[in-house]
Amino acid sequence: MDDGWDRYADGWDDHEGARAYARAAFASLESVLDGTGIVLGGAQVVDFGCGTGLLTERLVDAGSEVVAVDTSPAMLAVLEAKIDRHGWTTVTTTAELADSPSGNDLIVCSSVCSFLDDYPGTAGQLTALLRPGGVFIQWDWERSEDDHGLSRSEVTDALRSAGLERVEVETAFEVEAEGQTMRPLVGHGRRPVEPVGRRLS
Numbered sequence: 001m002d003d004g005w006d007r008y009a010d011g012w013d014d015h016e017g018a019r020a021y022a023r024a025a026f027a028s029l030e031s032v033l034d035g036t037g038i039v040l041g042g043a044q045v046v047d048f049g050c051g052t053g054l055l056t057e058r059l060v061d062a063g064s065e066v067v068a069v070d071t072s073p074a075m076l077a078v079l080e081a082k083i084d085r086h087g088w089t090t091v092t093t094t095a096e097l098a099d100s101p102s103g104n105d106l107i108v109c110s111s112v113c114s115f116l117d118d119y120p121g122t123a124g125q126l127t128a129l130l131r132p133g134g135v136f137i138q139w140d141w142e143r144s145e146d147d148h149g150l151s152r153s154e155v156t157d158a159l160r161s162a163g164l165e166r167v168e169v170e171t172a173f174e175v176e177a178e179g180q181t182m183r184p185l186v187g188h189g190r191r192p193v194e195p196v197g198r199r200l201s
């Protein structure tokens, strides 16, 4: 299924803005994971809305096993060409979220959640793919006057409704690229280690 993203696939990686965003998102991922006990080396990760794999390639370099999910065949084709070129054996691609394995250490969603028809519902589906203690993290533009993006409260509400705990939403990074300042949000949370209903306190 192509939701209009196919036409951006060729040349996506040539945009300094897209590359700078992925670089900065990856740096903020490392700081979010600090202290969670999750290390990228050997982690099982779903990169949802992976596009051409600008974040996927960093995860692969860090030693993660990645399932890269995207509904755009053309975006996935660019990533698949990279997989062939580099001979990566630790990343697979799919257009179907339902093909993703469960029990993941980490779900990453870089600049995709604000484009979803049902963002809260998808956040719930993605959370169900985490192991207890696994981390969900998303980066999105903060909602602007033209109504593009997500507000801090929308992200907080969606992640809490998805069943995540330790939910935090903050400015992810501030980076200049192609004459613009990029200042997206990062939202993250952890799948509870114990079933919520069995907590004693």
Ligand SMILES: C[S@@+](CC[C@H](N)C(=O)[O-])C[C@H]1O[C@@H](n2cnc3c(N)ncnc32)[C@H](O)[C@@H]1O
Pocket (backbone or CB within 6 Å): 003, 005, 018, 022, 048, 049, 050, 051, 052, 053, 054, 055, 069, 070, 071, 072, 075, 109, 110, 111, 112, 115, 116
């Ligand atoms: C702005 S691009 C971001 C791509 C990549 N994460 C990056 O940062 O370079 C948004 C991506 O989300 C994908 N996408 C949109 N709706 C989706 C859905 N329902 N399921 C999976 N991917 C989706 C698009 O095909 C597109 O590749």
